[in-house]
Amino acid sequence: MQETQNQSAAVIFRDDCPREKAEQFNLTWAAHFAGEDRPISSLLSAASMVPWLDRPALPHKVSLSIARTWMVDNIVPLLPILGALNKLDLAINLRPFGVLQQEILDPASGLYKTRDDYLLLLWNLEDFVPDLHMSWGWDEKQAAKRVQETVDKVVSLLRQAVQRTSSRIICFDFGLDPQMPEKGVLDSSFIRSPGNVRAAINLGVRTKLASPGLSGVNLLNLAAMQYKTGFSRWTDEKLRLTASCPVSVHAQLAIFEEVMRLISLDKRRGRKVLLLDADDTLWGGILEEEGADGVQIGWEYPGNAFAEIQKIILQFYLKGVVLGVCSKNDENAVRELFAKHPGMVLRPEHIAVWAVNWKSKSENIEELASRLNLGLESFVFIDDSPREREEVRQRCPGVLVPDVPEGPWKLLRFWQSFDPFSGTTLSSEDQLRSRHYQDDEKRDYLKKSAVSLEDFYRDLDMRARLWLATEKDIPRIVQMSQRTNQFNATTVRMSENDVKKSIHSAGPKIYLLSLADKFGDSGTVGCMVVACKGRHLVVEQMMLSCRVLKRTVEKHFLGLIMKDFTGKIEDVELLYVPSSRNEMVREFFGEFGKAEHGSEGDRWRVPASDAVVSGLVQPWIN
């Protein structure tokens, strides 16, 4: 029931979009927004409509970086559509998989060069507490310590991100764990159960976010989304175990829809004034006819529904929304009801403007707008009468006039999910105010900087092993060769035969690297094909699994190889053939200076000196 969802989806496409395609799109998404269960594939296939998006007509141009330990690449093509449905012309910058912490901790990382408007962090609690399943064995002190350490780590990451980027940060808490739910009724009463440790961490992070240096971080509630989506639909074990995405595609969609709504509310600046009709909107019945004793507001149905509605409206007031009553009624009678009726939740002091008279509602709204010096776009008007709604829509374009259902309990359901004001509570004033604190805090913070990148590497407890490939390594080499896209220097795809030949011939050699760390053993993660040509060692291929990126493993790998050839070579030649996805290899090789450009790609020459080798071998990898 968000504001944007009342819009027709059709408006987002250009005129040359095939009509039947646009119609099909509208039907599918209208049903989806109405809460009907649509096949997820029919929603995903909307990505094929991206070429017809009418981007110039979208009012807000927005760029979003996504740093992640989640694989969400499959849904990225759909994101421009989700953006457009929220009036956003969206540019996406999908950061490399699995390097979220490294990118945040490294002040020079590519993440901070992007200067996108928003930065979304997709992380898992397991990134911080890989041994959460062991929490049963912790004593209470240990549990408290682990909770505190984790909260500090997460908050430290967020602080560093806030200080190093101008992007607004959007992230999620860790929600509930659908993979490890409390098994028995008693589990939840143990303070050390994984579920309770998780809950304590969530609460700790949320509490810390109130401190000044962290405003500008939007921490969304993952459990609320899990609850709405349903646990059984939230998870997809096949996807989690085979594609490193911890949630189902349903959940991916729910998460990105939420992110788009947040951005659109933030961009649009929320509406400021809530104008309310009185009879059958704030209470049941007609005051003029039934008198103050006859209207329904209080403890019994339907009065209790209206009382709850008033509680929701009161929360808007407390968050800064201006409330007004706009009703065809006798003003004195209405004011008296607000002041004296025992069942009323809203009281006269909550109401800033009274437009209670017999003039048309549109006339009243126009007067209010000029009196408050606000545009009509600032107003929301709620009325149970379709005729009144239509009158306001016709004569006061810009005012948000949602259709509301008939019947008190349905009306309550409407209010429970209606919030066009979120932008007001997310206002940038809070951010500005906090900037002052931030400068002070920054100095303080840099002194006692909690986690550095080096700490992070050391904390990983990495152990590497290098060996020359043999027959039994063939399947893994083929797999890496076929699948590695990001850290792949030349993107040569080798078949099983190619690898076999290479292993059994005297030509180029295949070196492999495995890595274990505190999260467990990652197995074979690096593959290098090198050829010795006289006193030169040519690195024909270099690949690194995306599981171990940005952990200085690439340096270590190269260092180990050079160490292996000590005394036999003068220099190493690094070959690079650009692809659409391997920019990070160029960045790495770029650290060795300028490349020679050739027709087939670039070539770097690195002297095989002791100084170079000891600079490459990493102290935090054993």
Add this chain to the structure above:
Amino acid sequence: MKTGGKLNESNQDKLFRIFREVFGLEKVSLDMTKNDIAEWNSLQTINLIIALEESFQVEFQPEEAADMLSIGIVKDILVEKGISF
């Protein structure tokens, strides 16, 4: 024969429609391979499999994804799962 989706749509039409929608293609044919379709990488295979599973009411094992090298092969795998073409 298992069916689902649009009325009067043959299973072959359905298969082609899925490929068009998932990969944003204009024309498809059984002999098209993974190499012919730029967007057909391991990550978009996720969306392809979800679409196939929902439309044909079948289930794929992770191992089967690796075998899907052309549209024709995908059809063969569906035939093995009891879908008639």
